[in-house]
Amino acid sequence: MQADDHLSESVIFICLHPCNLNMDEWLITENGYQRSKNLYWESIFALANGYMGMRGTLEESSSYSDIKSCSGTYVAGVFDSYNKQYQAIVNLPNYFNTQICVGGDMLNVNTGKINGYTRSLDMHRGVLTRRFVWTNKRNQTTRFEITRFLSISDPHIAVAHFKIKPLNYSGNMEINNILDANVSNIDFHVSGYQLRDEKYFLIDDTHEKGKIKNGTYITVQTKTTKHKICELFKTRLAVDEKEIKCRNDYKVSHRYISNKSVFRVTEAKEYTFLKTIAVYTTRDNKKDIKRAALSKADESLKKGYLKLLQEHTDRWKERWNISDIKIDGNKRDQQSLRFLIYHLIQMGNKNDPRVNIGSRGLTSEMHYGNCFWDTEIFILSFFIYTHPETAKALLKYRYLTLPAARQKAKKLWFEGAMFPWMSSFPGHEQADNWEYANAGIHIVSDVAYAVMHYYNATGDDNFMLNYGLELLIETSRFWASRVYFNPRKGRYVINNVKGPNEYAGVVNNNSYTNWNARFNLRSCIETVNSIRKRFQPKFKMISKKLSLSPAELRKWKSIAENIYINYDKKSKLFIEDDMFLDKRPVEMKKVKPGKEIATESGITWDTLLRHRVVKQADVILMMYLHNNMFTREQKENAWKYYEKLTLHDSSLSYNTHAIMAAELGYKSKSYDYFQKSARLDLDDVMKNVFLGIHSACLGGTWQTLINGFCGMRLYKDKIEFVPRLPEQWRNVQFKIIYRGNLLNVKIEGSAVKVNIDKKLKNSQNVKVFDKKVCVLK
Numbered sequence: 128m129q130a131d132d133h134l135s136e137s138v139i140f141i142c143l144h145p146c147n148l149n150m151d152e153w154l155i156t157e158n159g160y161q162r163s164k165n166l167y168w169e170s171i172f173a174l175a176n177g178y179m180g181m182r183g184t185l186e187e188s189s190s191y192s193d194i195k196s197c198s199g200t201y202v203a204g205v206f207d208s209y210n211k212q213y214q215a216i217v218n219l220p221n222y223f224n225t226q227i228c229v230g231g232d233m234l235n236v237n238t239g240k241i242n243g244y245t246r247s248l249d250m251h252r253g254v255l256t257r258r259f260v261w262t263n264k265r266n267q268t269t270r271f272e273i274t275r276f277l278s279i280s281d282p283h284i285a286v287a288h289f290k291i292k293p294l295n296y297s298g299n300m301e302i303n304n305i306l307d308a309n310v311s312n313i314d315f316h317v318s319g320y321q322l323r324d325e326k327y328f329l330i331d332d333t334h335e336k337g338k339i340k341n342g343t344y345i346t347v348q349t350k351t352t353k354h355k356i357c358e359l360f361k362t363r364l365a366v367d368e369k370e371i372k373c374r375n376d377y378k379v380s381h382r383y384i385s386n387k388s389v390f391r392v393t394e395a396k397e398y399t400f401l402k403t404i405a406v407y408t409t410r411d412n413k414k415d416i417k418r419a420a421l422s423k424a425d426e427s428l429k430k431g432y433l434k435l436l437q438e439h440t441d442r443w444k445e446r447w448n449i450s451d452i453k454i455d456g457n458k459r460d461q462q463s464l465r466f467l468i469y470h471l472i473q474m475g476n477k478n479d480p481r482v483n484i485g486s487r488g489l490t491s492e493m494h495y496g497n498c499f500w501d502t503e504i505f506i507l508s509f510f511i512y513t514h515p516e517t518a519k520a521l522l523k524y525r526y527l528t529l530p531a532a533r534q535k536a537k538k539l540w541f542e543g544a545m546f547p548w549m550s551s552f553p554g555h556e557q558a559d560n561w562e563y564a565n566a567g568i569h570i571v572s573d574v575a576y577a578v579m580h581y582y583n584a585t586g587d588d589n590f591m592l593n594y595g596l597e598l599l600i601e602t603s604r605f606w607a608s609r610v611y612f613n614p615r616k617g618r619y620v621i622n623n624v625k626g627p628n629e630y631a632g633v634v635n636n637n638s639y640t641n642w643n644a645r646f647n648l649r650s651c652i653e654t655v656n657s658i659r660k661r662f663q664p665k666f667k668m669i670s671k672k673l674s675l676s677p678a679e680l681r682k683w684k685s686i687a688e689n690i691y692i693n694y695d696k697k698s699k700l701f702i703e704d705d706m707f708l709d710k711r712p713v714e715m716k717k718v719k720p721g722k723e724i725a726t727e728s729g730i731t732w733d734t735l736l737r738h739r740v741v742k743q744a745d746v747i748l749m750m751y752l753h754n755n756m757f758t759r760e761q762k763e764n765a766w767k768y769y770e771k772l773t774l775h776d777s778s779l780s781y782n783t784h785a786i787m788a789a790e791l792g793y794k795s796k797s798y799d800y801f802q803k804s805a806r807l808d809l810d811d812v813m814k815n816v817f818l819g820i821h822s823a824c825l826g827g828t829w830q831t832l833i834n835g836f837c838g839m840r841l842y843k844d845k846i847e848f849v850p851r852l853p854e855q856w857r858n859v860q861f862k863i864i865y866r867g868n869l870l871n872v873k874i875e876g877s878a879v880k881v882n883i884d885k886k887l888k889n890s891q892n893v894k895v896f897d898k899k900v901c902v903l904k
Contacts, residue, residue: 151458151462152458152461152462152465153249153250153251153462153465154247154248154249154250154462155171155172155247155248155250155462155466155809156245156246156247156248157172157244157245157246157247158244158245159244159245160236160241160244160259162195162236162237165185165188165195165196166195166196166197166817167811167816167817168183168246169182169183169184169196169197169198169199169817170182170183170490170491170808170816170817170818170819170820171183171248171808171809171816171820172246172248172255173470173473173488173489173490173819173820174253174255174275174276174277174473175277175473175474175488175489175490176277176278176279176282176473177203177279177282177473177474177475177476177477177478177517178202178203178282178283178406178476178478178479179200179201179202179203179277179282179285179406179489180199180200180201180203180277180473180488180489180490181199181200181201181221181222181223181277181285181489182197182198182199182200182490182491183246183248183255184196184197184198184199184221184223185236185257186223186224186225186227186257186273186287187225187226187227187233187234187235187236197313197491197817198218198221198224198310199218199490199491199492200218200219200220200221200222200310201216201217201218201219201489201492201496202217202219202356202406202408202410203476203479203482203489204408204410204479204481204482204551204552205217205219205349205352205354205356205408205410206349206352206354206495206496206551206552207329207349207350207351207352207354208350208351208352209312209314209327209329209495210559212555212556213495213557213559214352214495214497214551214557215312215327215329215492215495215496216485216492216495216496216497216551217312217329217330217349217354217356218310218311218312218329218492219308219310219330219347219356219358220306220307220308220310220345220347220358221305221307221310222285222306222358222360222404222406223275223285223287223404224304224305224306224307225287225289225302225303225304225305225402226301226302226303226305227271227289227291227300227301227302227303228300228301228302228303229261229263229267229269229293229298229300230263230265230267230296230298230299230300231265231299232263232264232265232267234261234263234271236259236261238264239261239262239263239264240261240262241259241260241261242259242260242261242262243258243259243260244258244259245257245258245259246258248469250465250466250468250469251440251443251444251447251465252276252436252439252440252443253276253277253279253439253440253443253469253473254274254275254276254436254439254440255274255275255276256272256273256274257271257272257273257274258270258271258272258273259271260294266295267293267295267296267298268293268294268295268296269291269292269293269294270290270291270292270294271289271290271291272289272290273287273288273289273290274287274288274290275287275288276436276439278435278438278439278442279439279442279443279446279472279473280438280439280441280442281423281427281438282476282478283405283406283407283411283419283420283423284403284404284405284423284427284435285403285404285405285406286401286402286403286404286427286432286435286436286439287401287402287404288399288400288401288402288432288436289302289398289399289400289401289402290397290398290399291392291397291398291399291400292395292396292397292398293392293393293394293395293396294394294395295394296394297391297392297393297394298391298392299389299390299391299392300389300390300391300392300398301387301388301389302362302364302387302388302400303385303386303387303388304342304343304360304362304385304386304387304388304402305383305384305385306336306343306344306345306358306360306383306384306385307382307383307385308330308334308345308347308382308383309381309382309383310330311326311327311328311329312326312327312328312329312492313326313492314326314327328350329349329350330347330348330349330350330382331347331348331349331350332382333347333348334346334347334348334382335417336379336382336383336384337384338377338384338386339359339361339421340361341361341362341363341375341386342359342360342361342362342386342424343359343360343377343384343385343386344357344358344359344360344384344417344420344421345357345358345359345382345384346358346416346417347382353409354408354409354410355408355409355416356406356407356408356409356416357405357406357407357408357416357417357419357420358404358405358406358420359404359405359406359417359420359421359424360386360402360403360404360405360424361402361403361424361425361427361428362386362388362400362401362402362403363400363401363428364388364390364398364399364400365398365399365400365401366396366397366398366399367396367397368399371390373388373389373390374388374389374390375387375388375389376389388400399432401428401431401432403424403427403428403435404424405419405420405421405422405423405424405427406420407419407420407423410479410481443472446472446513446514447468448862449513449514449862449864449869450468450471450472450509450513450514450862451465451468451861451862452464452465452468452832452833452859452860452861453859453860453861454856454858454859455856455857455858455859455860456853456855456856456857456858457855457856460805460855460856463805463806463809463828464805464828464829464832466808466809467805467824467825467828467829468509468825468829470488470490470820470822470825471506471509471510471822471825471826471829472514473488473489474488474489474506474822474825475510475514475517475520475521476517476520477514477516477517477519477520478520479520480520480521480523480524480526480527481524481527481552482524482552483498483502483521483524483550483551483552484498484501484502484506484521484822485497485498485822486498486499486501486819486821486822486823487818487819487820487821487822488819488820488822490819490820491818491819491820492819493818493819494549495551495557496551497549497550497551497557498524498549498550498551499548499549499570499823500548500569500570500573501779501822501823501826502521502577502823503525503570503573503574503576503577504573504576504577504748504752504823505779505782505823505824505826505827505830506521506822506823506825506826507521507522507577507580507581507826508580508826508829508830508833508834509825509826509829509830511580511581511584511585511864512584512833512863512864512865513862513863513864514864515581515584515585515587515864518581518585519581519587519590522577522578522581522590522594522595522598523594524552525546525574525577525598526594526597526598527552527553527554528546528550528552528553528554529544529554529597529598529601530553530554531547531550531553531554531555532544532545532546532547532554532601533545533601534555535547535555535556536605536608539565540608541605541608541609542604542605542607542608543600543601543602543603543604543605543606543607543608544571544598544601544602544604544605545568545571545605546570546571546574546602547564547570548563548564548567548570549563549564562625562632562633563625566623566624566625566633567624567625568609568621568624568625568640569624569626569627569637569639569640569643571602571605571606571644571647572602572606572640572643572644572646572647573643574598574602575598575599575602575603575643575646575647575650575651576643576646576647576752578591578595578598578599578650579599579650579654580841581595582595582654583841583842583843584841584865584866585866585867586866586867586889586891587889588661588662591654591658592658592662592665592669595654596651596654596655596658596669597669597672597673599647599650599651599654599655600651600655600669600673600675601673602647602651603647603648603651603652603683604679606621606644606647606648606686607648607679607682607683607686609621609644610644610686610690612689613691616691617689618689618690618691619686619689619690619691620635620636620641620690620691621635621636621637621640621641621644621690621691622635622636623635624636624637624640625637626638626639626640626703626704626745627639627742627743627744627745627748627779628703628741628742628743628745629742629743629777630725630735630736630740630741630742630774630776631703631704631706631707631736631741631742631745632736634704634705634706634707635704635705635706636691636693636704636705637703637704637745638692638693638694638701638702638703638704638745638746638749639703639745639746639748639749641690641691641692641693642692642749642753643749643752644690645687645690645692646753648683648684648686648687649687651683652680652683652684652687655675655680693705698764699760699761699764700761700764700765700768701746701749701750701761701765703741703745703746703769707739708739710737710738710739711737711738711739712738712739713738713739713740715740715771715772715774718730718735718738718740718774719774719776722812722813722814723813723814724776724813724815725774725776726776739772740772740773740774741769741772741773741774742773742774742776742777742780743773743774743775743776743777743779743780743783744773744779744780744783744784744787745769746765746769747765747766747769747770747773747783747784747787748783750762750765750787751783751786751787751834754790754840755840755842759791762787762790762791763791766787766788766791766793770784775803778804778807778813778821778823778824778827779823779824779827781800781801781803781804781807781824781827782800782801782804782824782827782828782830782831782835783827784796784800785797785798785800785801785804785831785835786830786831786834786835787835788800788835789831789835789836789838789851790835790838790849790851792851794851794853794854797835797836797851797853798853798854798855800831801828801831801832801835801836801853804824804827804828804831805828805831807821807824807828808820808821808824832859832861833861833863835851836850836851836852836853836856836859837850837852837859837861837872837874838850838851839863844894845893845894845895845896846865846893846894846895847895847896848872848874848879848895848896850874850876850877850878850879852874852876857875858873858874858875858876859873859874860872860873860874862884864887865893866890866891866892866893867886867887867888867889867890867891868883868885868886868887868890868891868893869883869884869885869886869887870882870883870884870893870895871883871884879895881895
């Protein structure tokens with residue numbers, strides 16, 4: 128394709144070719160087994176496919192109390208009530224649970240001798256492989272290679288594949304595959320950021336289990352939501368690629384069933400054992416979930432391991448083709464970025480708008496698996512530009528939960544929709560602390576921000592007509608009823624709120640909240656006017672359905688024009704809230720001498736509330752999200768004032784500071800914050816990765832690279848790039864989907880090179896800077 132003659136000189140068309148894979152940049156490897164780090168690796172090695180997820184638990188760990196483990200198996204959307212109206216994602220039977228017995232000795236990494244132990248996550252293929260040589264008490268030595276994956280080609284399938292080679296003996300071997308529904312959830316009300324023994328049980332005694340040829344199944348039911356979940360597996364044993372028969376022994380007890388394959392092995396021969404697992408729930412609209420699971424497991428077993436693996440890895444290749452970011456200059460940074468992209472891909476589910484992404488994805492039950500504003504502000508951006516179908520599904524979740532949001536608003540004497548601080552489907556408030564549940568209201572405008580972000584990036588009029596406009600109208604109604612005209616200030620104020628800085632407590636006029644509320648109202652008015660002009664018949668239907676009147680729009684405009692923003696003209700500084708400057712200053716090293724979260728180091732909440740400290744980006748986040756609304760001087764003033772007060776006690780903070788530092792030209796600071804964000808989980812920066820992968824940090828770090836270092840900014844009808852690459856990098860290459868076009872971008876120094884990789888469905892005219900890049904024919 129030829130460049131437009133009028134294209135800016137900093138933008139030219141080029142052809143980009145994928146580089147050869149450097150496996151050091153695609154692998155996360157555990158070298159040598161360390162009992163003390165087992166919980167860490169369980170999170171790092173978690174597998175998921177959007178439909179279900181599994182922590183990286185050792186296959187045999189459920190059988191031994193001396194292996195510290197937090198086994199977790201989850202299906203997105205399968206929640207149950209643990210305390211009246213409060214829900215938690217349900218921990219389900221671990222279908223990878225396997226006992227291996229050699230000569231009468233059970234495989235256990237803490238007994239016998241282990242040599243050559245490695246466990247590697249191949250992020251390019253979405254495969255976890257464990258290799259080691261184990262010698263039992265009888266000096267029988269066996270080489271094991273255990274590979275497993277959760278298929279993203281068919282999300283109902285999980286696969287475990289064992290290669291077993293007896294090195295110095297012939298004799299008996301047993302492989303016992305277990306489905307044990309005697310599992311529990313962690314009670315995080317008691318445990319907090321610790322992992323204690325407090326538990327609660329969400330699976331009731333209503334269950335069905337049984338034998339099938341070369342396998343077993345179990346169907347369980349949640350206690351109150353009455354979801355039914357069927358897990359079923361089938362197995363095949365082979366030597367030299369020829370299937371061999373073995374004796375199958377079954378054991379059945381309370382909510383437990385196992386299938387033990389018993390066979391003889393010959394020294395130096397390699398045996399392969401394939402287990403295909405199928406999972407279905409009553410949420411899948413299947414009349415008979417057991418029959419569906421049996422059919423799927425049979426189909427998978429017939430395909431065989433290599434075919435299943437190929438289908439799975441082909442789909443990963445497709446996703447990486449769009450989602451990968453290639454860095455020339457630092458292999459460690461390359462690995463970090465691929466780790467976060469890998470986990471983000473696993474978290475998305477385009478097929479089910481009834482599910483959202485929890486604070487730890489499907490890698491643990493932290494925060495009970497519920498979602499927050501994290502999705503709209505930190506996670507959604509990745510999907511908007513790499514997989515818009517998933518972004519649309521996540522926004523439809525908010526649309527489908529509108530009834531609950533309306534109920535909440537009405538209960539608190541407000542109008543419109545008040546989205547919950549913490550939620551799972553069907554969207555009722557899950558935060559039991561009133562400060563968060565009723566004062567953390569910025570999530571309402573965060574949803575509106577996400578609607579506009581998606582719409583401006585995709586131009587998806589159908590979404591706006593069928594879902595988005597209603598979300599904008601109902602959130603605007605909330606703000607119109609939530610503001611109060613303060614005659615002393617002569618402005619509309621928003622009192623008793625909790626902004627992003629949770630250490631500030633409940634305050635009046637949090638700047639982030641007020642600014643976003645104004646944005647919500649203005650965006651709605653502008654969108655209403657646009658839709659009315661372009662889609663008049665449809666607009667009439669929407670306005671009639673929602674009883675939208677011109678008088679209401681005029682009221683919103685008046686509020687937006689007169690909402691109070693706490694800005695000190697003399698210092699040219701946006702003040703976080705009305706109380707912030709009245710608090711006692713404190714020496715930051717006393718508050719947080721190390722990396723541990725302040726409240727976990729023994730500092731009480733009331734101590735933090737009395738002092739001028741910031742938990743995470745607040746005013747800085749406001750300026751990043753609404754970048755073009757602030758002058759450079761205002762941004763610099765905010766940075767100099769707030770950055771030194773910020774504890775970064777949230778995984779949402781480092782990335783925002785990295786982006787703002789990059790924009791202001793503080794390259795060293797920016798790269799340092801990027802490192803903390805990009806390595807937050809891999810280096811366990813906050814000392815709590817054992818509780819799962821920080822999903823918002825993943826998305827925020829992606830934004831650090833795209834919006835910070837590469838300087839991408841989205842406006843109503845164009846995107847721009849103002850790159851500020853770290854000195855450690857020579858260039859960056861990536862792809863984004865914008866208005867139905869797959870753009871290929873290369874940034875080297877200050878040069879931005881763009882070409883159209885291909886046009887996708889519903890492609891539109893696009894601009895980079897102010898010049899057209901693609902003309903729709």
